[in-house]
Amino acid sequence: MPPRTAERPRARIEHAAHGRIRVRIAKGDRDPEEIERIRSHVAELDAVDEVHVNQRTGSILIHSSNGPKVRAGLQTVLDLAPFERQAETQVNALVAAVKLGDDRLKAASKGRVSLRWVVPAAFFTIGVRQLMNTGFTIGTVPWYVLLYYGADSFLKLYPEHAPATKQGVRSEPQ
Structure with a gap:
């Protein structure tokens, strides 16, 4: 500059x-x-x-x-x-904040719980709750969308659990 x-x-x-x-x-x-x-x-x-x-x-x-x-x-x-440097800095700040929150959660639970587990579990829980409250109807946020977000976030956060492709290579998160 x-x-x-x-x-x-x-x-x-x-x-x-x-x-x-x-x-x-x-x-x-x-x-x-x-x-x-x-x-x-x-x-x-x-x-x-x-x-x-x-x-x-x-x-x-x-x-x-x-x-x-x-x-x-x-x-x-x-x-x-420069505009690009500011956007990159904001993304880095957000990533740092999420990592800090994850570190604090791990420390508080003595390493048993992390955001990699809590986020998908929260989506699954809310999805099941929505399913029980509204049944199979389409509401504001349908239960199947929340269940999908739960499964998708779990597989992206734990790529080692992703299903193997036909070539035997696991799919990587994007």
Whole structure:
């Protein structure tokens, strides 16, 4: 990432979809004059159709038909953190949180229980409960869907129990 200068406030892309990009300006760079300067520079970029600014939250919503061109232009206006790195960081944080929860559950149960067992068991239990309450009718969440999720999550979390294929190789989780 390029070094931060007075002319390039820190920002990150919060969301990008077809036709829209939302950028969030860092809290320290949100004074009214700076936000207006950023808005006017972004509005002048090629391929930008509309720019909406929320001064309080530091949010800049950009409507455009050419996202890659706008992203390249934003790099010249802002000290912009890469979008892909943020998404990867969020996934890594979620995985770390699940692993921490699993470790705590294992420690509390002295190694007898883990999330690899609890998640499928919960789906099976809820599926059987739904079946007993509603019978074979299709309700909001049908019992057979919950039973399927229970079996599927068990086989993905314990691939060694997956049925062997015709070649004798077990199917791997995706």
